[in-house]
Amino acid sequence: MQIKDLEAAKQLIEMQLKDIDNIFTKVPYGLEYTFWEDFTAKIIDRIYGNESSQRHGFEQAGRGGCFSVFESYSEHQRRENYIEIVNCKKEYLENLIRDLENRHKGTGMEMPGAENREVFADLSDDLEDISKSEEVSPLDRTIAQILAKIQDPSRFREARTNLLGLRDELLKPAPSWAVLREHMVWLILFGKQELFSVLPFIVLYVRKIVD
Numbered sequence: 001m002q003i004k005d006l007e008a009a010k011q012l013i014e015m016q017l018k019d020i021d022n023i024f025t026k027v028p029y030g031l032e033y034t035f036w037e038d039f040t041a042k043i044i045d046r047i048y049g050n051e052s053s054q055r056h057g058f059e060q061a062g063r064g065g066c067f068s069v070f071e072s073y074s075e076h077q078r079r080e081n082y083i084e085i086v087n088c089k090k091e092y093l094e095n096l097i098r099d100l101e102n103r104h105k106g107t108g109m110e111m112p113g114a115e116n117r118e119v120f121a122d123l124s125d126d127l128e129d130i131s132k133s134e135e136v137s138p139l140d141r142t143i144a145q146i147l148a149k150i151q152d153p154s155r156f157r158e159a160r161t162n163l164l165g166l167r168d169e170l171l172k173p174a175p176s177w178a179v180l181r182e183h184m185v186w187l188i189l190f191g192k193q194e195l196f197s198v199l200p201f202i203v204l205y206v207r208k209i210v211d
Contacts, residue, residue, distance in 0.1 A: 009047045010100045011210070015171065016040045018208075020090050028082035035200065039138055042098070054096060062088025139167055141200045146194050149157075162186045168203060175209045187190050 019036055026032045041055055048054040060086035143163045150156040166183035169175045184202070185196050 006100050006103055010097055012043045012047065013040075013097055013100070015173075016043060016094050017090065017097075020086065020174070024034075024083060024086055030077050033082075033086075035138075040093070041197070042138060047100075049179060058092050058096075058103075061085070061092040139198075140168070142197050142201070143167060146197065158186075159190065162190075166202075170205045173208065175205060177209050180209060 016036070016039070023033055023036050041058060044052065044055045045056055096185075146163065147156060147160055150159055162183045166180065166187070169179045169183070180202070184195075187198060
């Protein structure tokens with residue numbers, strides 16, 4: 001286990017489970033599903049380590065041999081196959097949560113409070129390493145790539161504050177549009193390339209954003 005805070009690890013997986021109902025409605029194997037699957041796999045890597053059996057189990061959940069005849073599927077078959085696979089991945093994530101709960105019971109340790117959790121990169125050091133790492137979340141990697149290009153210390157601090165504020169708000173169960181808007185206005189003024197590199201993550205979580 002790479003994450004020692006088992007409750008934090010559990011909440012990361014629960015965060016991806018909350019997206020399942022929305023993923024069911026999307027285009028089978030489209031961009032949003034692919035991003036969700038990749039992001040979930042990266043979270044599992046953060047919890048269990050790279051190339052873990054849990055990561056491979058999640059990626060293979062529900063696949064079987066169906067893709068050998070995928071091209072001949074009708075739209076109905078394609079949708080049914082997609083729903084079956086997403087359901088299997090949902091069940092697999094639920095099993096991972098039970099595994100984490102069992103591990104916690106075995107430690108006899110008190111669950112740490114939310115204020116003590118730090119499961120994402122702090123993005124203050126080793127930005128080049130973080131920007132290339134497969135162990136951090138895709139959003140962390142993108143933010144690190146932006147920060148690594150900033151030379152001016154005051155501009156770096158301003159960018160780090162806004163980008164981490166944006167990230168932390170997006171990861172909440174119900175992100176506030178007012179808070180996100182403030183960071184997004186800063187991002188728009190900061191640069192077009194940077195805005196478009198972060199925008200896919202905002203779109204991914206837009207269904208959770210509240211007024």
